[in-house]
Amino acid sequence: MSLGVGELKVRSGACQLAHADLQYDRAVTDTRIRYEVVGDRGTLVLEERTEGRTRRHRGSDWSVCLGDVVPIDLTVDLGVGNSELHLGGVDLRSLNVDMGTGNAEVDLRGPIAHNVEVRVDGGVGNLKIHVPAQVGVRIRADAGVGNMHASGFHRTDGALVNDAYGTSPVSIEVSVDVGVGNIRVSQG
Numbered sequence: 001m002s003l004g005v006g007e008l009k010v011r012s013g014a015c016q017l018a019h020a021d022l023q024y025d026r027a028v029t030d031t032r033i034r035y036e037v038v039g040d041r042g043t044l045v046l047e048e049r050t051e052g053r054t055r056r057h058r059g060s061d062w063s064v065c066l067g068d069v070v071p072i073d074l075t076v077d078l079g080v081g082n083s084e085l086h087l088g089g090v091d092l093r094s095l096n097v098d099m100g101t102g103n104a105e106v107d108l109r110g111p112i113a114h115n116v117e118v119r120v121d122g123g124v125g126n127l128k129i130h131v132p133a134q135v136g137v138r139i140r141a142d143a144g145v146g147n148m149h150a151s152g153f154h155r156t157d158g159a160l161v162n163d164a165y166g167t168s169p170v171s172i173e174v175s176v177d178v179g180v181g182n183i184r185v186s187q188g
Contacts, residue, residue, distance in 0.1 A: 002047045002077040004029070006060035010076070012089030012110070013065040018044055024060035031060070042070070066090045071114075078102060088132075092116050101125055103181075108132065109188070112170050122178040131172055133187040136165035141176040143183050150185040162187060 001008065006024070013019075024031050034045040048060055059081060066072060071091045076083065079100045087095070088110020097104060097120045104122065107130040120127060126146075131137045133152070139160040141148050153160040165171060176183055 001062070001064065001075065002045075003060060003062055003081065004048050004050050004079045005058075006048075006062065006081045008062045008064070008076065008078055008081065008083040009086075010064045010066060010074075010084070011086040012068060015065040015067045017042075017067050017069060019065040020046060021063040022046070022060065023062070024048065025058065029060060078104075095119070097121070099123065099125060103127070106130070108172060112172065115170050116172045118172060118174045120174075120176045120178070122176075122181060124180045125178070126181045127176065127178055127183045129174065129176075129183070129185045131162070131174075131185065131187055133162065134164055134168060136168040136171035137162045137174065137185075137187075138165055138171065139174040139176065139185060141174075141178075141183055143176075143178050143181070145180045146178060146182045148183045150183075152187045153185065160185075 022031055028050060030049045032047045036043050068089055068091050071093045073094045074092065075096045077098045081102045083099065083104045086107045088107060091113060094117045099122045101124045103126045105128045109130050109132050112132060112135050139150060139153065150160045153162050
């Protein structure tokens, strides 16, 4: 998913594979939806292009539902805006988030069937991450200018880990790099 300017909400739900409600200004943006299958892997691309027409662009509003029927590798590229990624219940294998300016909330609470890799790279903005307490989580974070707060985590070998790390059958590996902003991680 690639959204230049706007608000992005992704959640798990009762949709089969995916459902999207995309609100955007057709005079300013060109939004493209593409699905292709190569071998046994399907790729869904939601992409917004402004092509230099950003002066009048007030931002798009995307709401996307992801089902739990197939494993998902999710990539989100958000230039300017806020995102809420409520992914508990999605069969998530990996999550890559690139955000320019804005705030992001990533909620991974819910059943985790296998190891998950999460990478968040942000320019300016605040990041909240919610993880399940019963799943082992290791966080490697770099907050250039800002604070890092991870409730219930302790430092081990240059990373933050929760009490379940190393003892749960699956784990979540998180890598975060934020230029300016705060990072807050909570469990439960």
